[in-house]
Amino acid sequence: MGYTQELMQLIKRVEATRPARVARKKAGQEFPALSLDERQARLEKYHPDYRAGGLRELKVGPSKGYALAKEIADLFEARSRVDPDKIDLKEVHYETDTLVIGGGGAGTAAALMAQEQGARVIIATKLRHGDANTMMAEGGIQAASKGWKDSPYFHYLDVMGGGHFENDPELVKTMVCEAPKAIAWLESLGCMFNKWPDGKLFTLHGAGTCRKRMHYAGDMTGAEIMRTLRDECRNRLKDIGVLEFSPAVELLLDDKGVCSGAVLYNLETEEYFLVKAKAVVMATGGSGRLHIQNFMTTNHYGATGDGLVLGYRIGVGVRFLHATQYHPTGAVFPEQAEGLLITEKVRGAGANLLNIDGDQFVFEREPRDVESASIIRECTDVAKGVPVPGQAGKFGVWLDSPMIDMLEGEGTVEREFPAKHILFKRYDIDIARLPMLVYPTLHYQNGGLAYSPDGTTTAPGFYVAGEVGGGVHGANRLMGNSLLDITVFGRLAGIAAGQFVKGRGDVDRLSVEHVRRYHKELEDAGIDTDRVSPMLLPDYMTPEVKKRQWTTQYVGTIR
Amino acid sequence: MSTAEQLQDLSQESAPLDLSERTDLVPIFIMGKKYDVPSTLTIQKALEYAGYQLIRGCGCRGGICGACATVYRMPGSPRIFVGLACQTLVQPSMYLTMVPFFPANRAVYNIDEIQPDAMALLKAYPELAKCMGCNTCAKSCPMDIQVMEYISAALRGDVERAAELSMSCVMCGICASRCPAELGQYNIAILCRRLTARHLRPKAQHVAEMVARIESGAYEEPLRKLITADLETLRKLYVEREMEPHTAPEMWQPQEKTYL
Numbered sequence: 001m002g003y004t005q006e007l008m009q010l011i012k013r014v015e016a017t018r019p020a021r022v023a024r025k026k027a028g029q030e031f032p033a034l035s036l037d038e039r040q041a042r043l044e045k046y047h048p049d050y051r052a053g054g055l056r057e058l059k060v061g062p063s064k065g066y067a068l069a070k071e072i073a074d075l076f077e078a079r080s081r082v083d084p085d086k087i088d089l090k091e092v093h094y095e096t097d098t099l100v101i102g103g104g105g106a107g108t109a110a111a112l113m114a115q116e117q118g119a120r121v122i123i124a125t126k127l128r129h130g131d132a133n134t135m136m137a138e139g140g141i142q143a144a145s146k147g148w149k150d151s152p153y154f155h156y157l158d159v160m161g162g163g164h165f166e167n168d169p170e171l172v173k174t175m176v177c178e179a180p181k182a183i184a185w186l187e188s189l190g191c192m193f194n195k196w197p198d199g200k201l202f203t204l205h206g207a208g209t210c211r212k213r214m215h216y217a218g219d220m221t222g223a224e225i226m227r228t229l230r231d232e233c234r235n236r237l238k239d240i241g242v243l244e245f246s247p248a249v250e251l252l253l254d255d256k257g258v259c260s261g262a263v264l265y266n267l268e269t270e271e272y273f274l275v276k277a278k279a280v281v282m283a284t285g286g287s288g289r290l291h292i293q294n295f296m297t298t299n300h301y302g303a304t305g306d307g308l309v310l311g312y313r314i315g316v317g318v319r320f321l322h323a324t325q326y327h328p329t330g331a332v333f334p335e336q337a338e339g340l341l342i343t344e345k346v347r348g349a350g351a352n353l354l355n356i357d358g359d360q361f362v363f364e365r366e367p368r369d370v371e372s373a374s375i376i377r378e379c380t381d382v383a384k385g386v387p388v389p390g391q392a393g394k395f396g397v398w399l400d401s402p403m404i405d406m407l408e409g410e411g412t413v414e415r416e417f418p419a420k421h422i423l424f425k426r427y428d429i430d431i432a433r434l435p436m437l438v439y440p441t442l443h444y445q446n447g448g449l450a451y452s453p454d455g456t457t458t459a460p461g462f463y464v465a466g467e468v469g470g471g472v473h474g475a476n477r478l479m480g481n482s483l484l485d486i487t488v489f490g491r492l493a494g495i496a497a498g499q500f501v502k503g504r505g506d507v508d509r510l511s512v513e514h515v516r517r518y519h520k521e522l523e524d525a526g527i528d529t530d531r532v533s534p535m536l537l538p539d540y541m542t543p544e545v546k547k548r549q550w551t552t553q554y555v556g557t558i559r
Numbered sequence: 560m561s562t563a564e565q566l567q568d569l570s571q572e573s574a575p576l577d578l579s580e581r582t583d584l585v586p587i588f589i590m591g592k593k594y595d596v597p598s599t600l601t602i603q604k605a606l607e608y609a610g611y612q613l614i615r616g617c618g619c620r621g622g623i624c625g626a627c628a629t630v631y632r633m634p635g636s637p638r639i640f641v642g643l644a645c646q647t648l649v650q651p652s653m654y655l656t657m658v659p660f661f662p663a664n665r666a667v668y669n670i671d672e673i674q675p676d677a678m679a680l681l682k683a684y685p686e687l688a689k690c691m692g693c694n695t696c697a698k699s700c701p702m703d704i705q706v707m708e709y710i711s712a713a714l715r716g717d718v719e720r721a722a723e724l725s726m727s728c729v730m731c732g733i734c735a736s737r738c739p740a741e742l743g744q745y746n747i748a749i750l751c752r753r754l755t756a757r758h759l760r761p762k763a764q765h766v767a768e769m770v771a772r773i774e775s776g777a778y779e780e781p782l783r784k785l786i787t788a789d790l791e792t793l794r795k796l797y798v799e800r801e802m803e804p805h806t807a808p809e810m811w812q813p814q815e816k817t818y819l
Contacts, residue, residue, distance in 0.1 A: 028804055036794060131618030131626050145766045149803060149811055152778045153818040156785055161797040169786040177778065180769040187763060190670055190753030192722060199761030200809070210800045212807075218726060223623050224752075227730065231749050235667050245614060267614045300619040336601045336648055340621055350805060407806075418727055422703060423622055426646065537612070545610035559612060 001334065002428035004389045007437070013358035014398050014435050021352055021360065022406045031352075031363040039370045040164075046373035046380070048293050048440075049323055059525040060518070061312050062458075068321035068447075071290040075309050077522065078531035080515045081555065082250040082263055082272075089252070089510040092261075092276045096122040096241070097501040098494075099261055099277035101248045101307060104132025105222070105483065106466025107283035108229040109490030110455075110497065111240050114281070117498025121240045122275060123233070124264050126247035126284075126302045126536065130230045133285050133300055133467065134486055137222025138343035138419070140214035141186075141487070142480035143179035145201065150211040152176040159481060162208040162367045163446075163474020166320075171472035174453035175481070175488050182487040183215060191228045193217050205348045206479035207365040214480045219343050219417040222483055246273070247302075247536050251280065251310050251462070252510045259314065259461035260507045265536070267558075278504045279461050279497040282307045283490065286445035286467040289538040292324050295442035296339030306534035307468035311449040313518045316457045316464070320447025323475035328353075328371035330441025332388050332396040334427050339441050342420065344368070344479040346399060346436075349416065350407045354398040354435070355384035361397075369476045372440035379439070386437060396437040405432050444482065446473050455493025461500060465493035532556040588654035602629055602644040602655060616659035622646040625729035628701070628736075631655035641699045641733050661732040663743025668750070675754040677716030684747050687714055689740035696734035696744055702727050706734050706744050713751055721748065722755035781818050 003011065024030075034042065044050050056070040059077060098114040100107045103125025111121045123129065144150040155176040160167055183201070187193065193215050194202040203212040217224035233240050248262040252274065261276040284307030288299025297303070312318060329342040347353070347364040353371075355361050355378050362374035375397050379385030385395025404413050413432035414421050424431045447470030455463040466486040473481060522529075532555055539557040546552075552559055584595040587605060596605040603617060618626030627644035631653045644657060666683035673679050681687055687710065696706035709724035725748035734744040772778070785793065801813045813819075 026806065028806060030805070036798065127618050128624075128626055131624045135624045136619045136621050143766075145763070145769050147765060147769050147772060147819060149813055149819070151769075151819050152773060153781045153785070154800060156782060157793075157797050157800055160785075160793060165790055165793055165797075173782050173786060177773050177782070180766050180773060183763075184766050184770055187766065188757065190755075190757035192726070192752050192756040192760075193763075195760055195763065196809075197761075199763045200765060201763045205803070205805060211803045211813075220623060220727065223729070227749060228753060231753065232670065234665060235669070237667070298621065300621075300624065301613070301617045335599050336604075336646075419623065422727070423646065537614070540604075540607040541612060542608050542610065549610075 003434065007333070007389060010356060010386055011434060013356070014354055014400060017354070017358040018400065018403060022403055025350055025403070025407060031360045033363040034366060034370060039366070042373045042377065043369055046377045047369055048295070048326060051293065054293055055322055059527060060521045062315050062317040066318070068318070069292045069324055071292045072287060072305060072308065072321055074531060075305055075533040075535065076312055077527050078529060078533040079519060079522065080250055080313070081265070081532050082512060082515055084512045084516040087263070087512055089274070089512065091274065093273040094122060094275040096120050096275065096277050098279050098281060098497045099124065099275050100281045100283060101262060102132070102283035102285060102468070103129040103242065103244070104283065104285050104466065104486065105134030105226055105229060106486035106490035107281065108226070108233055109487055110281045110283055110465050110494030112229065112232060112236070113491045113494030114498035115236055115239045117495060117502070119498040119501045122243060122277070123240065124243045124246050124248055124262065124275065126245065126267070126306070128244050129233070129242045130226050131300060131302065132226065133303060134222045134483065135226045136298065136300060136341065137483050138219045138341060139206065139345040139348070140204065140216035140221045140480045141183065141225070141483035142206065142209070142213050142478070143183045143215060143484065144176065144211070144213055145180045145183055145215070146203065146213070150213055152179070154210055155179065155213065158209050159478060160474070162478040163476050165474070167474035168471035170453055174492070175472055175484060178488040178492070179484055182484060182491065185491070186225060186228070186487065189228050189232055191217065191224055204345060205365060207344055207347065207371065208367040208478045214345070214348065216345065219345060219419050225483060225487070247306060247534070248310060249534060250512065250515060251314050252276070252512065253314060253514055254507055255509045255511050257460065259459055260510055267536070274510070276507050276510065278501040278507060279463065281455070281463040281465060281493050281497050282311055282449065282468055283465045284468050288442050290535070292442055295326065296330060297442040298327055298330060298339060298341035299442070302537065304535040304538060305445070306536065308448060309533045311457070311462070311464065311468070314459050314462065314514050316449045316459050316462065318448060318470060319450050320470040320473070320475055321445070323446040324442065325368055325444035325446050325477055326372040326440040327443035328368055328375055328440050329399055329438040331436060332394065332439045333437040335390065337423070337427065341441070341443070342399060342436055342438055343417070346401055346404070346417065349404045351403050352400045354400055355382070356386045357384060367476055367478065375440055388437065396439040398435040399438045400435045401431045402433055402435065444477055446470065446475055446477055453492065454496040455489060456496060461504070463493040463497045465489040585649060585651040587649050587652070590656050591654060596649055598649060598651070600649055602642070602647050602649055603627055605649045606644070616644065616657040620645045623729055625731035626659065628658045628731035628733045629655055630658055630733070639699070642701050643731065658733065658736055661736040663732060663735040663746055665743065665746045666750070670753055670757055673754065675718045675758045677714060680713050680718070680747065680750065683750065686740060686742050687747060690714065690742060691740055693739060695737045695739065699733050699737045701731060701733065702729055704728055709748060709751070710742065710744060713747055718751045719755045719759050721751035725752065
């Protein structure tokens, strides 16, 4: 397989400009970065968030009037899978102290910390424990850990600048100050970060960082963190139970409005189960599988924004959901790798972005939204994109990975990016010798449910951690701050929820009055719909097949 | 009809009755049953094209979570092939099944107390000693990991080598499903990696130092100043922050040291 003849011809232009580009890089000469005003202008003209018709104002709920991605608005303006008139709240199937919803990095960190407070924990997760976006995060985890050149002060500035200074300052302060502690914790659990022989951690730049503070484990940092946290959970199975293929479809409150558990749906047996708990940590992650504006996505199969809906229905407001993150470098060739994340670490290590002529058109370490907008500009108005073979009207740009070996020495690409190297090798493309064809891909939910630094929300007993929460990244997250976010706020929410449990007596009567109220609000707003949410799984069924399923009933996307 | 019969039937078969737009359909056998799917798809997308709504056997869809282990054969070949369904392209006449779960022994241990040596590994996983060196594990690894090599490294107590060799393991479990000695290789591997990181490699002193500095409150005031600064000041500080050059050596230091 490998690249087509046409692409190989175009790659010659990339090779022609490469020696001069490498020489400039070695001499410390970078492509000029955009000023703050230029960044803003580029975003407004080319970023998908600014496209007309992309956002819609919410007609119901705590954030009524707020305009967010219409795919998410559809979820909010939908009915529950639970009928408040039919549910039997006396039949409780599981009882625990802390219920963690979501089995990714944030949920697992929360479970471990809640357990350390003495709580019994249940993790309920839609797929397997660990099948989550955390597992897929490649590049690294930020922390100002090197006191001779960095501090939380500079990390704070970088986070704010990346988020266009709109971030919640208290959340940012907490994240940057807790960051080195998070690294130390992961190290003590046995995460195998790349290190010098003296124990000093390797660090690299990410886009928008002023200091090299990206800690990493090859190009599978998230996988290393996720499998370590999961493994540790399995050592504590006496106190931490895991219910796989059991997504939460509704939260339960008590008669005073304190969050007291959830309704789970067993995807395999199609049964509903009630879990009674003294505190709930929501850690369901993001929503890439909603394919906002029809973008391809890097997200895992279950990223359908379930936690947003559940939290919103009990009255927790949302913020920054108008801003979606498109990762600048998703693979567009070969077709079967479409949407696949090419870690920003490739650019952090020095690889340029190039148009069809092999020329640079943007500094490779602009913040993600600016970088994505610049690629979209190059492929549209400038009309210098590289046509994607077999897909008329689709374009990409080159990510010049072979530069890395020239800058850092032969073998660097293979050593630093082992997972991507193997993956492309399967398609007969050696990324140490040939560039990759990329285009922005839907990557991250910048916003989410509003929460405080300790994970608390406006709803008592209800805690939020990780991508499902919004505020810390403002309108644009920087690389390496999502693994940090899930570790820091997962830990804090776990601690707070574990503490809350101690002060709470037995849960008395369960209630789903909030669902009844929400349904009423929908009706009052004139929203008459058969949409249900949460979505749970995306719909990739072939329409022809569906047409032939004469007797099949679908509720939303689920059979 | 058996798979073999269906395969024989293939040669005489004309185009599928359903005249869909796609002209590039190829036959594959999902658990022995024939479906025609576009030749450019991965096994995972082919299953969905065929009408499966995946619940198990689908996670990251990006080759790293290990949820979609798949085993297949090709007609006329005596070999068993393996792959991750999300990464492996369909091939005409392949016949496949997913192995979305395969049970493996897992020891419970305390990471702070367990020692990084062969004794501890054998105590946690006595079956380690049963490895007969057949190399089936390595031959069936979709990530091309030298599984048997890391198992023998573990057996001789070279925990760090076992950790390094197994670094790209996605814990899909195919090795365990094929092992005649009934090992759960991937669980032994993650124990080796955690032992290496926790006990064999020196701790990062600079992290501990920074944690201590933060806990002493050294950054409280500078950060408070940033939190209360107006937008203009913040933008100025951001624009003027000193950049560590891309090619700077590890021990590079900034000119401005006030807020370190």
